[in-house]
Amino acid sequence: QEKVQQSPESLIVPEGAMVSLNCSFSDSASQSIWWYQQHPGKGPKALISIFSNGNKKEGRLTVYLNRASLHVSLHIKDSQPSDSAVYLCAALNTEGADRLTFGKGTQLIIQP
């Protein structure tokens, strides 16, 4: 069964700093990796996904996927206080189980 682990558990950075979040997954057959953002009292919201080895940039977000090392990272440039939230990494594996498996998340706090 797919396992997804995230680090760090929590992170506090000053406004404007670059944020780097890490995620490892157990199954190299994972079709895609998703990053979700969750604010208190709200459901998760999809931010960005990646399917191919390499990187993908959308606005202030860049995600890197390395299938050989089973690792993916999310980088947030020029962080804002509104970026404060829990960030969830999720792996999609469609072999036998057509579902997303989530990590436990990283709590990010951006200090003004």
Add this chain to the structure above:
Amino acid sequence: NAGVIQTPRHKVTGKGQEATLWCEPISGHSAVFWYRQTIVQGLEFLTYFRNQAPIDDSGMPKERFSAQMPNQSHSTLKIQSTQPQDSAVYLCASSLVWGASSYEQYFGPGTRLTVL
């Protein structure tokens, strides 16, 4: 577009009582998912439907949990004989299509269930 709607937002039950949670997916979305979220376990998959048909319920505790999707506009999650360990936020999500594709899941705000 109101997004995924979940009702009630909060529910308190006594041990042994039944709880029914409702979800209205985004109109036109063919896949509906149920998850449970706790501090300890994180976000756990429970079950999902595609075009109203149950596809995978492998995450559901078998004895007391059941889910249905009687029509394309709503799904229910029923928990019989609730126990304190069932206390969690139950999240519903929908997706335009699902499978080996890039379509994202849209989550509702969740129902916080507290079992006393």
